Amino acid sequence: MKTLITNARIVSPDVEIDGGALLLENDRIAAVIRPGGALPDADATIDAEGRMAMPGFIDIHAHGADHHDVCDASVEAIRHIARRKLQEGVTTWLPTTLTQPQDRLEQVAAECAKYFANQEFCKTPGLHVEGPFINVKNAGAQNPQFVRPPNLAELKAIHDIAPALIVSIAPDVDGALEVIRGAKALGITSSAAHTSSTSAQIMAAKAAGLTHLTHFGNAMTPLHHREIGVVGTGLLDNDIMIELICDTIHLCPDMLRVVFKVVPIERLMMITDSMAASWIGNGETSLGGLAVVVRDGAARLKEGGALAGSALLFNEGVRNIAGLIPLPLHQIVKATSWNQARSLGLEDLGKLEPGYFADIVLLDSDFGVWKTLVNGQVR
Numbered sequence: 001m002k003t004l005i006t007n008a009r010i011v012s013p014d015v016e017i018d019g020g021a022l023l024l025e026n027d028r029i030a031a032v033i034r035p036g037g038a039l040p041d042a043d044a045t046i047d048a049e050g051r052m053a054m055p056g057f058i059d060i061h062a063h064g065a066d067h068h069d070v071c072d073a074s075v076e077a078i079r080h081i082a083r084r085k086l087q088e089g090v091t092t093w094l095p096t097t098l099t100q101p102q103d104r105l106e107q108v109a110a111e112c113a114k115y116f117a118n119q120e121f122c123k124t125p126g127l128h129v130e131g132p133f134i135n136v137k138n139a140g141a142q143n144p145q146f147v148r149p150p151n152l153a154e155l156k157a158i159h160d161i162a163p164a165l166i167v168s169i170a171p172d173v174d175g176a177l178e179v180i181r182g183a184k185a186l187g188i189t190s191s192a193a194h195t196s197s198t199s200a201q202i203m204a205a206k207a208a209g210l211t212h213l214t215h216f217g218n219a220m221t222p223l224h225h226r227e228i229g230v231v232g233t234g235l236l237d238n239d240i241m242i243e244l245i246c247d248t249i250h251l252c253p254d255m256l257r258v259v260f261k262v263v264p265i266e267r268l269m270m271i272t273d274s275m276a277a278s279w280i281g282n283g284e285t286s287l288g289g290l291a292v293v294v295r296d297g298a299a300r301l302k303e304g305g306a307l308a309g310s311a312l313l314f315n316e317g318v319r320n321i322a323g324l325i326p327l328p329l330h331q332i333v334k335a336t337s338w339n340q341a342r343s344l345g346l347e348d349l350g351k352l353e354p355g356y357f358a359d360i361v362l363l364d365s366d367f368g369v370w371k372t373l374v375n376g377q378v379r
Helices: 075-087 102-116 152-161 176-186 199-208 229-236 253-262 314-324 329-335 338-344
Strands: 002-012 015-025 028-033 044-047 052-055 057-062 090-095 127-130 164-169 189-192 210-213 241-245 268-271 283-287 290-295 298-301 360-363 369-374
Touching (some): 002 329, 057 075, 057 268, 075 102, 127 152, 189 199, 268 338
Parallel strands (some): 002 052, 057 090
Antiparallel strands (some): 002 015, 283 290
16 A cells, blocks of 8 residues: 655655655555655545644553543543543553552553554553652652552552563652663663652662653652752753653743753653543542642642643644754754654654655644554554
């Protein structure tokens, strides 16, 4: 099956072509055609009418959408979230768990594994296990009732049911470094989260195998002039990858400007950290058994008011950054998919180049999603 996308503004890492075309053959990109180039025959043609074509977004941290949560432990919930993610232009998603009892997390993994076996909407190569191995002092919207010491056997039990690609863990709690080392041996990326770590503790965790920082700036030690904490270490270090919730709530616009000015684009990864509040507008829902109120785009715990994940849609986050950051789109696009793919070893994703998977989002000028293709098929 050959599909031709014509009249597209092609935006890929370090590439921007107005009026270009993409030839898709089965599940791969076969050719990128510049303006004026001969257009080959195809079985189907999609006229993009000047819209942007970007690599499908990769959301490595998202708990839910539209009143559904990964921790509902239901394959139907996973399917519903994946369908909604697709409507945001996301073509690869890591279902993200919460701090819950071990038996519940294993149930969640089992339901996710059912979806992994028949991926109708987004690709889902694995889980993001956020908690339960966090610092209870930094629990934020994670349920403190289920926080417990790091335990590699628990992580491996989940991983054996459905592969875990990321574990978010607090490096400052006893036993964390051993789990980080063990996770690395299993091929699981460790990310610092919900932590009171000092800079020295983050660097020790990095030596043990830690490579990411979860929802940067949130539930972690801030930058201080006598102890730079997790935030300062993320700004200073040359290697650690940084997750960013770009809703202008979790990080204010000026903080986003600081991060994009100080940190090379190659280390930044846009996420949503979305939960059941996304897609619902103002209203009430829950997160890990805790009541949540959504108002004016912000999801907060009903009790205490802590931010409870986000109601962000991925394409809206891209729009926010395009409006805030003085970088060309062919640079910004690195933070939407390519950096995520590189950091997790997801091969042939994140670029619009021959040989890469034909995972593509077609966007209007205001970053509204027009069509999303996975493996060359409109879904």
